[in-house]
Amino acid sequence: MVLSSSCPSSASPPIPEAFVGFSIEFSSFPEFAGNNSVPNSFSNNLLKNLGDLQGTKPYIRVGGNTQDYALYNSSLKYALNGTVNPSRSPDYPTTIYFGPSYFESYNTWPDTKYIHGFNLGLGGNNSAGWQTLVDTVPLACKAVGGGKLLWWQYGNEPDLYSTSAQGPVRPPSWNEAEYVSQWLNGTKEIQRQLQMYCPELTSNSSYGYSAPAFAGLSNHLKPLKAWQSGLNVNRDIKLISSHNYIGGATQPGVTLQGTLMNHTVTTRSVDAQAQLLQDLSHTGIPFILGETNSLYNQGKPGLSNAFGAALWGIDFNLYCASVGIRRVHMHMGTNYRYQSWQPIQTNITAQGTKTPYYGNIVVAATLGDLTKGNSRIVNIPLGIDTEAAYAVYVGDCLARVTILNMRQYNYTVNGTGEDRNPVPRAARPYIIKVPDDVGSVVEIQKLYANGSDAITGITWDGTSYNWELDNGKPVKLHNVTVGERTRVKDGYVKVDVLDSQAVILNFENHR
Structure with a gap:
């Protein structure tokens, strides 16, 4: 894209x-x-x-x-x-x-x-x-x-x-x-x-x-x-x-x-x-x-x-x-x-x-x-039912890209959490040609669960908002990878997104 x-x-x-x-x-x-x-x-x-x-x-x-x-x-x-x-x-x-x-x-x-x-x-x-x-x-x-x-x-x-x-x-x-x-x-x-x-x-x-x-x-x-x-x-x-x-x-x-x-x-x-x-x-x-x-x-x-x-x-x-x-x-x-x-x-x-x-x-x-009043969003057509991508511009500058890999990956039996020994979870590569002014470092934030049928164990950028942890306040978990970054190489950014996962590429904090 x-x-x-x-x-x-x-x-x-x-x-x-x-x-x-x-x-x-x-x-x-x-x-x-x-x-x-x-x-x-x-x-x-x-x-x-x-x-x-x-x-x-x-x-x-x-x-x-x-x-x-x-x-x-x-x-x-x-x-x-x-x-x-x-x-x-x-x-x-x-x-x-x-x-x-x-x-x-x-x-x-x-x-x-x-x-x-x-x-x-x-x-x-x-x-x-x-x-x-x-x-x-x-x-x-x-x-x-x-x-x-x-x-x-x-x-x-x-x-x-x-x-x-x-x-x-x-x-x-x-x-x-x-x-x-x-x-x-x-x-x-x-x-x-x-x-x-x-x-x-x-x-x-x-x-x-x-x-x-x-x-x-x-x-x-x-x-x-x-x-x-x-x-x-x-x-x-x-x-x-x-x-x-x-x-x-x-x-x-x-x-x-x-x-x-x-x-x-x-x-x-x-x-x-x-x-x-x-x-x-x-x-x-x-x-x-x-x-x-x-x-x-x-x-x-x-x-x-x-x-x-x-x-x-x-x-x-x-x-x-x-x-x-x-x-x-x-x-x-x-x-x-x-x-x-x-x-x-x-x-x-x-x-x-x-x-x-x-x-x-x-x-x-x-x-x-x-509240800053200058954010706009565009749908990036990918031509596949199971994928979606969006770019957010703040002012006239690219701020974030969100990628959704919606290929279904199940890991449980009837949502009970019982492992069915599924096939390995695939990751799809996404390569993005980005503007020259985005900087050289890109922050990666991931929405993660064990599979599309999961109803528990969800994290966003290593954070849980579960009631039982701190009454819904954000709690950083120690067993989840956070702080991921990648670099712009020759004007391109590459990120791998697991089946049944969402990823945000954040350019705004690293200009």
Whole structure:
């Protein structure tokens, strides 16, 4: 691969701060964040690690399917009471009441901005849902005041309201015009409540929405048609938010190599979102993925929680950045298979840092400190499904190159850690023609695991972020090689990348 001596015209626009973000299921937020008495410091440590790399702690969207099931109960003595109905969803409650103390969770993570989700699923055509909106806007605005509010969201995936597998909340005739009418009615009430209780959040610079938060591009309601039906008639949408999953946990034929560790599958999925971005580019409003992850229905064991999913997450996020998507919120919930971390111990899932988090770390490390406002990224086509590469330019200078060798290398039996005496692990050579001004020394940082099916033993540049070591803070391990360097020879850099491995070549520190 040959890299330009200056930032190529095909590179992304400058990447805004906090590109690495998260979406947390409404019903799970108190467990991820804790409360005033018991803040979840483990979660905060993991967020701070990412903030240290990208210059800003991740922005958090609080929402998901359960925001549209949640009804307010002012007499509830604890944050949330949720009942799981396995016939509707085995992974999250679908009967939910939340109380005043729910909003304490917004106090536990310093220097963090939030998108708070209100209930449109029940609020748009149901008296109890509407009363929940009226009662909770004052509580929410007080909780996220003082600089913690990013924007509001009203409704999650309304394009599925009439077809949801968890139970339709709208008739089959539900259409874009009806959605827009109910959305405008609800956002008008939100603004009215804000004017009474938090007037400081009603200026043009402080009041706005992330919308429409549709689940897909080919569902019953279409995002472009909703926009054309007057969704932004009040000029209060500040982020165009779309949702995206590569596939489904129960879809036939979904595999680690063929679905997740496959650059072509990833780019095809993201390119569809990039087309919507182009269709709405005339608005001038930033386009984000407000909820996304590997496989919908909360992921699949052995795929979404495997090391290969961390490699997928790197490829997915960096490709999103390269096509101009301004931020990506990776979705999580308690006990979800694709989560970056499990915030508490349950009888289903052990508390801990999960494999996808290490992919989040590499994305942040690749992009670098985005608060400087001059980082751009370009996808380097390699022409092979199992490989990907990206170059980051800071200003007009090459700063980093990230290479992903996504050829599957398994080492365990069913993810149990039992050695199956596999064939030797291959390494692929990558030779890069670099600009003259990069200097003579190149720092090499590696994301490592024993194989693509590993779910433990992950390290980034010799560092572990595991809960059991230091509550999610970075811990340098002594049994992992770090500090690797190579030299530029005759304008070329050569690096060997193991199958199922990611490597960053860092030029910025050695000019």
